Amino acid sequence: MESSVTNQSVVSPFYDPTISKLIVKGNSREEAITRLKRALVMYKIEGIKTNLPILQKIVNHEQFFCRKYSDKFY
Structure with missing residues (x-):
């Protein structure tokens, strides 16, 4: 995980939605999806x-x- 915020950070209402990103990898696509x-x-x-809800x-x-x-399946 890469993040620009910590537990005590204050995030303005004008925050950048990419304040944090989650990256996973696996030996196969199936493993990465899991x-x-x-x-x-x-x-x-x-x-x-x-x-997060739409990503899930x-x-x-x-x-x-x-x-x-x-782009229409969700």
Whole structure:
């Protein structure tokens, strides 16, 4: 995880949505997806609105896993 904030940071209402990023890797796409699913469940950001729910929905969708996705599947 790479982040520009800490536990005591104050984030302005004009925050950049990329204040933190999550990167996973695996020996295969399937392994990376499994790790990403687990990491998204464990990833905790409180106090500001995040896109974690939509990311979880995307990575758990069968079309994403089967590489049959578009911008309309979520």
